[in-house]
Amino acid sequence: MVTMRDVAQRAGVSIATVSFVLNDTKPVTAATRRRIEQAMSELGFRRNVVARALASRRTHIIAMAYPALDHKFGFTAAEFFTSAADAARKQDYHLVLWPVGNDGTELTELVGQGLVDGVVLMEVQLDDPRVGILQETGTPFALIGRTTELAGLDHVDIDFDTTVEEAVGYLHGLGHRRLALISGNLKDPVFRTYGPYVRSEAAYRRVAAEYGLETVVLESGGSTRAGQEAAAQLIREHPETTAVLVVNEFAALGVLSGLTRLGHNVPADISVLPLLMSPETAAMSDPELTIMRTPGPELGQLGTEALIRQLEGATPLPPQLIPATLHPAGSTAPPRSPGDR
Amino acid sequence: MVTMRDVAQRAGVSIATVSFVLNDTKPVTAATRRRIEQAMSELGFRRNVVARALASRRTHIIAMAYPALDHKFGFTAAEFFTSAADAARKQDYHLVLWPVGNDGTELTELVGQGLVDGVVLMEVQLDDPRVGILQETGTPFALIGRTTELAGLDHVDIDFDTTVEEAVGYLHGLGHRRLALISGNLKDPVFRTYGPYVRSEAAYRRVAAEYGLETVVLESGGSTRAGQEAAAQLIREHPETTAVLVVNEFAALGVLSGLTRLGHNVPADISVLPLLMSPETAAMSDPELTIMRTPGPELGQLGTEALIRQLEGATPLPPQLIPATLHPAGSTAPPRSPGDR
Known part of the structure; x- marks a missing residue:
């Protein structure tokens, strides 16, 4: 079976560009489009009608990918999640939580199904394999966290x-x-x-x-x-x-x-x-x-906002870093001998 | 537009039976099938190919419906969720968390899309409106909890x-x-x-x-x-x-x-x-x-098991009630005056 990868190679473009043409998700120059269409025709590439319908339909569901089996899900994670769910709801989207591992294997299986319009990534690693998978599959996403390479990625994080x-x-x-x-x-x-x-x-x-x-x-x-x-x-x-x-x-x-x-x-x-x-x-x-x-409530909201702007073709949300803020209570006090060295 | 209901009326069968024939999900006698097919042809019923593909496809995704905006999601809820996710994974399913309200409004929007094969309901109320919605839409489900009317419902709960x-x-x-x-x-x-x-x-x-x-x-x-x-x-x-x-x-x-x-x-x-x-x-x-x-780890696992058995057409899991178990630690001791009345 001829794949998008074959078409991309033949046309000398990225898989993402082929995906843009197939799904009509981003504008592509007429020349590039012609090259891709020619490659498809030469290779006999034909997308299954159902797969195309699935890929192009909008579900208005977005997923927060949270590796719950490795990262304990406590109150702080719940703050990110519930504020994100709330932000999504206000913009007429539904947010679901995907407890998929950080290595990207399960994510690959899930994004292929066209079930969600986009993904918010949580618990980001500096070299996060999930980013490459989302890029290759043409899945819109935003990071709550930062990888080492951030060029062009919508992200918000703790400062x-x-x-x-x-x-x-x-x-x-x-x-x-x-x-x-x-x-x-x-x-x-x-x-x-x-x-x-x-x-x-x-x-x-x-x-x-x-x-x-x-x-x-x-x-x-x-x-x-x-x-x-x-x-x-x-x-x-x-x-x-x-x-x-x-x-x-x-x-x-x-x-x-x-x-x-x-x-x-x-x-x-x-x-x-x-x-x-x-x-x-x-x-x-x-x-x-x-x-x-x-700043869980703030970042959950902003990460979702960044993704939804992408989905709606609105002005991208500029990257934002939010610091944690000091809340003094009972576990800190001056040392017994101030300035003790 | 001719609907499944029209076909069912004309053929003198239930909508469910029409659905079985259309989606090939359960065996139907040859005579009934013929009657339904004839009614379809007389009425000019034609299911959209994409809708049919969507309705019949199995996503191998199941959702845990948890009203996270009303019920705080802490460690105990996380135990239910992660053990359910784990149980699903072992049987080649993915579990997602849906933070949808208990009133069923959002659930209705979501189950209509054919995104999941079935639903595990958490934080069940005695008169839970979500049950009726899942029944009406023909969505397989299992309860972690108990409604007042339980006849025929797959459920597990705390004893x-x-x-x-x-x-x-x-x-x-x-x-x-x-x-x-x-x-x-x-x-x-x-x-x-x-x-x-x-x-x-x-x-x-x-x-x-x-x-x-x-x-x-x-x-x-x-x-x-x-x-x-x-x-x-x-x-x-x-x-x-x-x-x-x-x-x-x-x-x-x-x-x-x-x-x-x-x-x-x-x-x-x-x-x-x-x-x-x-x-x-x-x-x-x-x-x-x-x-x-x-017993969160046990019930998360059993609730998922009950749903998956339903999806796979296996023997139903009998309803199970599991008690919480005593773990003595430091917050209990005899009273100062034992037997004080």
């Missing part, structure tokens, strides 16, 4: 630089000089190039250096249990620490309860500041956590 | 009777005689006939009566904040209470932190036992909560 600057500045202002970061487990292949871990750590190293602080970075899995273990490691290896930043929200809850169980009072002995957390999660802990509040 | 019996029996065995139940807010139209609230309360009233205990029932919204308010109300109106059962997991977290903030030690002054919670949520609190563990 990790500003977030970490505000967090470190706040702790420094309280008098803390012995900080540590508990980041994610970059040895785990699923998280090796996971944007939030990589970018938070890079920002922390840069900002700590600017303040002339020693950098301490520990890794933790994304669970309460793993956070408790990281807390024990921190106390064992860096007992001088007076404040700790934690990237993963579940690990942060574990760091808090782990420190408490080891007899360390939060915040009197040590301050705990999660870099990405929802107020709902923060309210669960005792003391209530001071947090950098994840 | 609330056994769950409450075990919970009350455990607290009674510790010496508690002054129990209270914090249930959901049945005045809120969204939760008025929400199965877990209605069934937990009914079971509690029955079991408490069997033990000869006074019944105290308070209502709470499903949030940490609402749980904190319910805790304050409990202390104000029923200060003699030594143990409290809470249905909603977010309210339960609020009851725990609310009691603590009001100066009541859990479990020394009062025991707290959530009736439906995931271990993940329980581990977040300090002290770690003793819980009745929601």
